[in-house]
Amino acid sequence: MAGTVQPIVVDWDKCKGCGLCLLACPVDVFRLNEQNKAVPVFANDCHVCHQCEDDCPTGAIHIAHTITSSRKASIYDQPGIDLNFVDWSTK
């Protein structure tokens, strides 16, 4: 879809399946797949805290959008928001 971004990108070439992102995420976004690679299966629950990015030892995770602290608080208060369909470039 034009004008949208993928909010959570995991580079599977870098992911070593350590599971730290599963532990780091406060809203339980990640699962490991059969290949032991992290998958953001519940990406819509992400409230953009960047903890997974910070804790991944191989730098495999990239949170593609950036938001201001006030907008972060606003999204946190609306857990149903679908980040896949937010065009961050216009915010």
Ligand code: SF4
């Ligand atoms: S923390 Fe990084 S290396 Fe570990 S499972 Fe998650 S994405 Fe993969």
Ligand code: SF4
């Ligand atoms: S940015 Fe925060 S809420 Fe989003 S997936 Fe990473 S740890 Fe979870």
